[in-house]
Amino acid sequence: MTNGLDIVAFGFLTPAFAIAGLALVSVPVIIHLLNRRRYRILDWAAMQFLLAAMRKNRRRIQFEQWLLLAMRCAVILLAALALARPMGCEDTSLARVAGRSTALHVIVIDNSYSMAYQADRADAPTHLDQAKKLARQIVDRMSSGGESVMLITAGQPARAIIAKPNYDLADVVRAIDRVEQTAGGTDLPGALQLADQLAQENAKQTAKVLHLFTDATTSAWRNGNETPIRTLGPKLAGEYRVRHYNLSLPGQANAAVLDLEPTAGLVRTRFSNDFRAVARAYGASIESSLLWKLGDESLPGGATVALNLQTDPITQSNVPLQRGGPTVISAQLTAEDRLKIDNVRYRSIDVASEMKVLLVEGRRGMTPLEGSAAFLDLALAPPALEKTNLPGRTTTSYIRPERISDIELGGRTLGEYRAIMISDVAQISVPIADQLQRYVQQGGTVVWFMGEQVQRENYNATLVPRGLLPGALAQRQTGPGFTFAFNPTGSVHPLLQAFANIENSGLSTAQVFTYWQVSLKDELKVERVLSFAGKGASTQPTARDLQQADPAITLHHLGDGRIVFFASTADAEWTSFPAKPAYVALMHEIIAGTVAGSERWMNLEVGQRVQVPQTIALSGTPLLRDVQKNADQPLEQVTRPDGSSTWQSAPIEQPGVYRIVSGDLSVPVSVNVPAAEADIRPLANEAIKSALGDIEMDTLGAELPPEASTKNEGNDFGWSLLTVVLALLGAECLLAMRFGHYRK
Numbered sequence: 001m002t003n004g005l006d007i008v009a010f011g012f013l014t015p016a017f018a019i020a021g022l023a024l025v026s027v028p029v030i031i032h033l034l035n036r037r038r039y040r041i042l043d044w045a046a047m048q049f050l051l052a053a054m055r056k057n058r059r060r061i062q063f064e065q066w067l068l069l070a071m072r073c074a075v076i077l078l079a080a081l082a083l084a085r086p087m088g089c090e091d092t093s094l095a096r097v098a099g100r101s102t103a104l105h106v107i108v109i110d111n112s113y114s115m116a117y118q119a120d121r122a123d124a125p126t127h128l129d130q131a132k133k134l135a136r137q138i139v140d141r142m143s144s145g146g147e148s149v150m151l152i153t154a155g156q157p158a159r160a161i162i163a164k165p166n167y168d169l170a171d172v173v174r175a176i177d178r179v180e181q182t183a184g185g186t187d188l189p190g191a192l193q194l195a196d197q198l199a200q201e202n203a204k205q206t207a208k209v210l211h212l213f214t215d216a217t218t219s220a221w222r223n224g225n226e227t228p229i230r231t232l233g234p235k236l237a238g239e240y241r242v243r244h245y246n247l248s249l250p251g252q253a254n255a256a257v258l259d260l261e262p263t264a265g266l267v268r269t270r271f272s273n274d275f276r277a278v279a280r281a282y283g284a285s286i287e288s289s290l291l292w293k294l295g296d297e298s299l300p301g302g303a304t305v306a307l308n309l310q311t312d313p314i315t316q317s318n319v320p321l322q323r324g325g326p327t328v329i330s331a332q333l334t335a336e337d338r339l340k341i342d343n344v345r346y347r348s349i350d351v352a353s354e355m356k357v358l359l360v361e362g363r364r365g366m367t368p369l370e371g372s373a374a375f376l377d378l379a380l381a382p383p384a385l386e387k388t389n390l391p392g393r394t395t396t397s398y399i400r401p402e403r404i405s406d407i408e409l410g411g412r413t414l415g416e417y418r419a420i421m422i423s424d425v426a427q428i429s430v431p432i433a434d435q436l437q438r439y440v441q442q443g444g445t446v447v448w449f450m451g452e453q454v455q456r457e458n459y460n461a462t463l464v465p466r467g468l469l470p471g472a473l474a475q476r477q478t479g480p481g482f483t484f485a486f487n488p489t490g491s492v493h494p495l496l497q498a499f500a501n502i503e504n505s506g507l508s509t510a511q512v513f514t515y516w517q518v519s520l521k522d523e524l525k526v527e528r529v530l531s532f533a534g535k536g537a538s539t540q541p542t543a544r545d546l547q548q549a550d551p552a553i554t555l556h557h558l559g560d561g562r563i564v565f566f567a568s569t570a571d572a573e574w575t576s577f578p579a580k581p582a583y584v585a586l587m588h589e590i591i592a593g594t595v596a597g598s599e600r601w602m603n604l605e606v607g608q609r610v611q612v613p614q615t616i617a618l619s620g621t622p623l624l625r626d627v628q629k630n631a632d633q634p635l636e637q638v639t640r641p642d643g644s645s646t647w648q649s650a651p652i653e654q655p656g657v658y659r660i661v662s663g664d665l666s667v668p669v670s671v672n673v674p675a676a677e678a679d680i681r682p683l684a685n686e687a688i689k690s691a692l693g694d695i696e697m698d699t700l701g702a703e704l705p706p707e708a709s710t711k712n713e714g715n716d717f718g719w720s721l722l723t724v725v726l727a728l729l730g731a732e733c734l735l736a737m738r739f740g741h742y743r744k
Contacts, residue, residue: 071731102146103207104165106195106240107135109179110214111155112186113606113673114680117215118338119249121702127247128181130702131213134245135176137704138211139169150198151175154214155182156607156674158190165202183341183606183654185674186220189228196232199239210240216248219679221691233692242697248682253283255307255335256342256678257290262349263315266592268398269324269353275316277331277345281307282679288335292316295327307335324353326602328657328668342678346657346670348602352398357591358417359403362425362453372424372451375571377401379584380591399591414439415615418595423570424451427458437466438644441559442613443601445594448563449570450516470526470554470565474517477550481511484552485533493529495555495593498585506580514574515567517550529553529564555594560601562594604671610635610649612660619663624649628656635660 115128124130139149148165149172152158161179166172195210202208214220221229236242259278267273279290285308292299301316319329332344357380361373369378381395404412406425410432414420420439428436440446446468456473463469486492486507492500499505512532520526531549554565568575577583601613610624612635623632635647652658652671660667683691685699 102143103148103209104202104205105138105142105147105149105209105211106152106198107138107149107176107211108152108154108191108195108213109135109176110186110188110191110220111153111179111182112220112677113155113181113183113341114186114217114219114254114339114677115215115247116181116339116341117249117252117254117680119247126181127215128179130247131245132176132179134702134704135211135213136173139172139176142169144169151179152191152194152198153179154186154188154191154220156184156187156190158187158194160194160198163198165205183673185607185677186214186217188214188220189225189232192229192232192236196235196239199236208240210236210242212242212244213247214244215680216244216246216682216685216688217677217679218681218683219676221683221688223676223679226691229691230693233695236692237695237697242692242695243700244685244688244697245700245702246682246685246688247702248680251283252680252682253281253286253337254339254342254678254680255279255281255286255288255333255337256339256675257331257333257345258342258675258678260329260331260345260347262347264592266595267321267349267351268592269321269351270396270398272317273319273321275319275329275331275347276313277316278313279305279307279331279333280309280311280678282309282681286335286337288333290314291332291334293330293332294319294321295329302334307333321351324351326350326667328670339678339680341655342673342675345672346655348599348657348668348670350599350602352418352595355399355419355591355595356417357399357401358412358414358420359401360406360409360420360422360425361403362406362423362451364405371403372449372569372571372573373403373421375578375583376421376423376449376587377403379578379587382584399588410435414444415442415613417444419445419447419591421447421449421570423449424453424573426453427455428462430462433462433466433468436468437558440468440561440563442615442644443560444615445562445564445591447566447590447594449566449568451569451573454516456516464521467524467556467558468563469518470524470551470556470563471518471520474519476514477517478514481513482515482532483511484508485531485549493527493555495529495553495589496586498589499582505585506577506582507586510575510577510580510582512552512568512575512577514569515550515552518554518565518567520551520554524556524558526551526554526556529555532567564590564594602667602669604652604669605674606653606655606671607651608671609651610647610658610660610669611640612647614644614646616660616665616667618647618665622647622660622662622665624669625659625661626656627659628654632661 109128109131111128115126115131117127118125119127119130121130124133142149145167147169148167149162149169150160150165151162151172152160162172162175166175199208257277257279259276261276263274263276275292277290277292279288285306287304287306289302289304292301299316299319305311305314314331316331321327326348328346328348330344330346335343337343359373359376359380361371363372365371365374369375371377380399380401381397383395402417406422410429414435420436436446448469454473459469460472464472484507486496486499488500488502488505488508496507499507507530515532528551530551530553532552533549550567551565552567556563568577570578572578601611604610612618612622622635624635625632633649635649637645638648639645655671655673658669658671660669689695689697689699
């Protein structure tokens with residue numbers, strides 16, 4: 001900034017032209033001097049009379065020649081300076097008199113779903129409408145031909161709508177009008193990164209202004225975005241004059257359903273199924289009822305709840321699920337608030353009426369109870385009647401176990417089973433290990449049980465590198481009787497929640513005589529479900545004791561699936577646990593708590609793509625049906641990073657229930673808005689400035705300041721100089737014609 005006494009303060013956009021102009025000014029002078037030496041002087045009689053006449057006009061002729069020379073030098077110099085485009089400071093007197101406004105304006109408009117907040121301003125119902133209105137007003141104040149615009153939207157993902165400087169201001173206004181309200185979250189770091197990139201690409205433009213239009217919400221400026229925003233702030237301040245327009249309203253509030261899920265990992269027929277919805281209110285407490293639906297049928301409930309930031313989850317108990325297969329449950333608030341898009345949440349669930357589980361045993365027996373997976377078979381599908389013949393028994397269990405030997409495993413299509421339990425198998429070949437790895441990565445569950453036949457070298461070389469074990473098998477531990485470190489009244493793992501506060505479940509009294517010690521891999525983030533306490537150890541071990549103890553049961557994720565590891569056997573060979581009542585319950589809890597990945601692909605957020613897993617049997621090219629619009633779009637077959645193929649949709653832009661349709665198959669896909677965007681509590685201008693690293697910036701509101709403070713971001717004297725050049729050229733031509741002819 002300059003003070004009021006400054007008369008001239010400018011630089012050049014292209015100083016090379018100015019240097020070249022100074023050099024070219026000498027050309028007319030050189031030509032003039034050469035012309036004076038081009039003739040030889042010869043005296044002859046009549047010359048005396050001519051010399052006498054010329055002496056009378058010498059001063060006039062010299063003045064005419066010097067005037068033409070000066071004008072020609074000025075034309076060259078001023079033309080070069082015009083091409084160099086001198087830029088005057090906006091506060092100098094000369095700039096205000098002769099400069100023409102020029103600048104590069106980068107406009108960033110947040111079009112995330114929080115900008116749909118009903119503000120009810122004149123001619124601008126929503127925050128986004130007001131942002132577009134202000135952006136158009138800024139463009140209307142610009143100088144045509146001198147100022148250019150680039151346009152970025154900050155809805156997830158951030159996009160450069162106009163990525164090159166556009167001098168056609170009418171076209172810019174049309175582009176602003178085309179900015180659409182999205183249903184996604186805010187990608188403010190991505191938008192600021194794009195602004196930084198555009199500044200680097202247009203570094204020669206010295207006057208640049210960054211206009212940020214946001215609703216200043218906590219979800220946009222915080223919510224894990226603090227570090228990238230604060231890092232970009234100083235960079236942007238060094239490249240732009242930064243202006244933030246805070247479009248929020250005082251006291252704005254919003255109620256939203258943030259989450260909806262079953263309380264148990266697996267939803268089953270003929271069982272009690274409870275669902276939990278998380279509803280919150282931001283900005284102020286809001287009273288609302290929560291309406292539940294299963295498909296198109298209303299469920300009981302709907303009591304009025306006072307929503308705030310600490311409202312407890314709302315539970316819908318005993319949801320009637322009579323049939324298996326995929327369906328949709330939804331929860332919707334009845335409150336009338338100004339942001340309605342997040343008042344409803346959908347959840348696609350795959351109701352299990354019959355679950356196929358593959359049991360692979362490494363040791364077969366002559367009778368049904370002699371194999372290494374026999375106890376698993378009996379626990380997962382116990383007989384319905386006490387005197388039922390076991391080989392052909394009937395059961396009320398939803399689980400349908402199938403026992404095979406390890407030799408038969410290679411001939412099975414693993415995708416047909418929701419879980420695979422492998423008991424005392426001696427070794428796993430590389431092809432089988434690759435199949436198991438793909439199966440788990442695509443959402444399957446594998447449960448390992450150890451035994452006498454397990455070969456440590458094979459497991460460590462084949463399974464550990466593929467993430468199929470929680471770590472390397474170290475050595476076998478054998479003793480008179482180890483126990484599980486289980487305290488029913490303490491903190492228990494979610495898979496053991498069914499045994500909480502039950503003193504005589506058998507988990508704390510079961511004995512293990514032999515187990516495999518395993519060295520857990522830190523990068524797998526293995527969860528200890530249960531650890532060994534050792535004989536005579538405390539029944540209430542501390543957290544430090546559990547971390548130092550050997551793990552008995554572990555759980556870790558691999559891709560979309562889960563892997564459970566039992567350090568001992570599934571039968572009574574190494575442990576007395578199969579004889580305990582808790583054994584049957586624990587096997588069911590393991591299945592119910594880990595086989596839940598099949599629903600993940602059916603529950604998405606706006607902006608994500610549907611990816612149909614290979615476990616879904618398709619009869620042809622699948623379609624994605626928009627139930628709301630009754631419109632179909634085909635899916636594209638793509639190759640995943642692991643080499644497998646899948647059917648994939650384009651990013652889904654609106655929330656609601658969609659369906660994957662292929663022949664008789666119809667699978668619901670629930671798409672919801674991102675929960676974090678619901679927090680519309682606005683930040684103060686000082687907080688915005690702090691979020692950007694306390695940079696120098698203009699913090700404005702939802703209206704433009706007076707025009708004088710927004711015009712003339714930079715002043716380009718090039719146009720004025722070109723006008724002078726044209727005038728000088730015209731004058732030079734007239735004078736040359738006049739001076740080149742003698743008057744009569």
